[in-house]
Amino acid sequence: MEIIKIHHPIDNNFKNNNKCVLAMGYFDGIHLGHQKVIEKAKEIAIKKNLDLAILTYDHKPSIVYKQISSHERRSITLNDYKMKLFKNLGVKKVFLVNYSFDFQNQSPIEFVNNYLIRFNVDTVVAGVDHTYGSKDADMKNMIGYSDGRFDVCAVDLSSFNDKKISSTAVRHNLDQGDIKTVNNLLGRPFKTLGLVVHGLARGRELGYPTANIEHSEFQWLPSIGIYVVNITIGDKTYNGMASIGRNVTFGDKNPITVEINILDFDHNIYGENVSIDWLYRIRGEVKFDGVDTLINQLSMDEKFTRDFFNKKRG
Incomplete structure (x- = not known):
């Protein structure tokens, strides 16, 4: 698995030669919901005979938006282990972006043109509630921003396995010491x-x-x-x-x-x-x-x- 570290603005000479199916998200914990997103991207990649790729971030995006405590800065899954889990899920390439103010301050169309187009994406996959910057940067509007240049797949996780699966739920149950529930949410x-x-x-x-x-x-x-x-x-x-x-x-x-x-x-x-x-x-x-x-x-x-x-x- 190839890991490509990116600092905004992306280098003018950057180019990804092989078309890919891209799953997007911070993926803290890589819980069952995250796995469903990645498995959907993998399914499309296999069907189209393309590389499975991930766009993720080197730290929590929330650091850019507000002051958070040292406890809140912690992650369920640190990057080294997260990369190992990605590899186990069949990911071929990870675009690891430094999530900075300048990165999140792009307009949605700038994000699409600066990153997704240059990543050479065929299809972009994310949870329906995934955002990538400003207020209008959601998966519902991604189809318009794509302008027919790539496909968009939004995965609905609201009733996955008839329960709410989220990184917030994992962190809450860790704080409660409810390891049984944590492991059920993670699937491991x-x-x-x-x-x-x-x-x-x-x-x-x-x-x-x-x-x-x-x-x-x-x-x-x-x-x-x-x-x-x-x-x-x-x-x-x-x-x-x-x-x-x-x-x-x-x-x-x-x-x-x-x-x-x-x-x-x-x-x-x-x-x-x-x-x-x-x-x-x-x-x-x-x-x-x-x-x-x-x-x-x-x-x-x-x-x-x-x-x-x-x-x-x-």
């Missing part, structure tokens, strides 16, 4: 990528050693709580239970950390880049009266986690 386990770093080693002292995972500040994480997870190190995947929280039993002012106790595992993995599949939320974080009570709860969490995987295998 919610995944994060991180680096194993040193922590305070409290888990080892309790008999539950943990891998401390450092995430990008732009990664949206589930809410504070205890979770069943899979963690992949290299090409091997292990079962584990994860904690997102402040370790409140040991103080009220601790920073939020992500720690994973990997079941039946004893190996030094500091410095490893890992991926985590979040599978189920066991409970919220609790401040215990003492270490013994905490250890007892961890034992119950471990039993729940083992039972979860045993049922899954069964």
Whole structure:
């Protein structure tokens, strides 16, 4: 898959030689609705024997329109993983545009002429509510802007699978810790990528050693709580239970950390880049009266986690 990074204004010498079917969107999360848009574009591309391409952005468009909090700047799917998902969906080319004020300030016809025509599009595909700049820049008006130069396909996602599927819904359920719903909306386990770093080693002292995972500040994480997870190190995947929280039993002012106790595992993995599949939320974080009570709860969490995987295998 080819990734072409573009800064507005697009270079005068830019030219895409092969005609393509283009799916447009930020695609945060690449949830089932996004997948429906991309699959529709893929269906057309196969039928016409053309390349499947994506137009997407290097960060959230909302950054250009308003002040947003550091929490809101986070993404469900960071770009590296998003590109991997695109490739798995059969995408041949990604036009990765820096979404700036100047880019969004184009008139709809300027956007069409500057980008879609130069991308050599045969068909443009997006959700019916997709916009690309000004008030009149929507899929309904795209047909007029195309002036017969390419086809337009707007995919209606309003009643997809009889439920509202959106990036907003995914983020809301992540904030609620409802991983089951998140995974249903995504059509796959919610995944994060991180680096194993040193922590305070409290888990080892309790008999539950943990891998401390450092995430990008732009990664949206589930809410504070205890979770069943899979963690992949290299090409091997292990079962584990994860904690997102402040370790409140040991103080009220601790920073939020992500720690994973990997079941039946004893190996030094500091410095490893890992991926985590979040599978189920066991409970919220609790401040215990003492270490013994905490250890007892961890034992119950471990039993729940083992039972979860045993049922899954069964």
